[in-house]
Amino acid sequence: MKRTANQWIHGGPIATALLLLVLAGHVRVAGADDDRFTASNEKWRAECGSCHVAYPPQLLAEESWQKLMSGLDKHFGTDASLDAVAAVEIGAFLTENAARGKRAWRAGSALRITETAWFRKEHRKVSAATWKNSKVKSPANCSACHTGAERGDYSEHSVSVPR
Ligand code: HEC
Ligand code: HEC
Known part of the structure; x- marks a missing residue:
């Protein structure tokens, strides 16, 4: 089923009830290492990890996840639409665990993790030749260098840059 922005934001009573259930059941992961992201959700891992690594919610600000989830039918040149139930659950998981504080500020309103200020700073030593390496292909291909990306x-x- 095609999902639209409307369905996600004004999903009706069933979607709202689901959202509340999801929020109530959410467990915040406290005290984890800054760059080890352990918050997980089965639907998110399955749906958002099918074309690329399931990017940790902590890497973008809440507003960016909202925008991204409202435009899945036009997702970076591809159609990543979800059914309404999955979209509500994943949307809640992403926004609840979104970047906070300094990282949110440094993430700004970018829709791409790779276009945030913090990403540029952390990757300033990666050479142009490395980004073009056929084993890397795209900066969005985190697992080309972050060997533990699949587990956040x-x-x-756990960085190993291909040569
Ligand atoms: C049908 C395949 C597909 C699915 C499903 C999919 N994506 Fe993507 N996504 C892409 C493509 C293609 C790109 C662009 C990758 C690139 O530029 O190398 C992308 C890029 C992204 C980016 C930006 C990466 C960057 O450059 O920093 C984010 C964030 C993202 N996806 C989140 C999600 C989320 C959240 C979901 C689940 C709701 C999802 N994606 C599901 C195909 C998909
Ligand atoms: C071409 C290889 C490469 C790709 C692709 C890549 N990174 Fe990195 N990343 C690095 C290197 C190198 C560092 C610096 C490690 C260091 O500080 O020694 C780094 C650092 C980081 C850090 C900070 C780690 C720390 O503890 O200081 C984060 C977070 C990060 N990357 C996330 C990502 C995400 C998310 C993606 C995909 C959207 C990604 N990276 C794609 C190579 C890469």
């Missing part, structure tokens, strides 16, 4: 580990200890 982006710490500097």
Whole structure:
């Protein structure tokens, strides 16, 4: 089923009840290492991890996830539409765990993680040649260098840049 912005924001009583259930059941992961993101959700992992690594919600601000979830039919040149139930659950998971504080400020309103100020700063030492390496292809291909990306580990200890 095609999902529109309207369905996500004004999803009707069933969607609202679902959203409340999801929020009530949410467990905040406190005290985790800054660059190891352990918050998880089954639907998010399955749906948002099918074309690329499931990007941790902590890497973009709440407003960016909202915009992104309202435009899944035109998702960076592809159609990533979801049914309304999955969209509500994933939307709640992403916004609840979105970047806070300094990282949110440094993420700004970018829709791409790779266009945020913090991403540019953390990756300033990566050369132009490396970004073009056929094993990397795109800066969005986190797991080309972050060997623990699948489990949300982006710490500097698990970086291995291909040559
Ligand atoms: C049908 C395939 C597909 C699905 C499903 C999909 N995406 Fe994407 N996504 C893409 C493509 C293609 C790109 C652009 C990748 C690139 O530029 O290398 C992208 C890029 C992104 C980016 C920006 C990455 C960057 O450059 O920083 C974010 C954030 C993102 N997706 C989030 C999501 C979320 C959240 C979901 C689940 C609701 C999702 N995606 C589901 C195909 C998909
Ligand atoms: C071409 C390789 C490459 C790609 C692709 C890449 N990174 Fe990185 N990343 C690095 C390098 C190198 C560092 C710096 C590690 C260090 O500080 O020693 C880094 C640092 C980071 C850090 C800070 C780690 C720390 O503990 O200081 C985060 C967070 C991060 N990357 C997230 C991402 C995300 C998310 C993506 C995909 C959207 C991504 N990276 C794509 C190579 C890459």
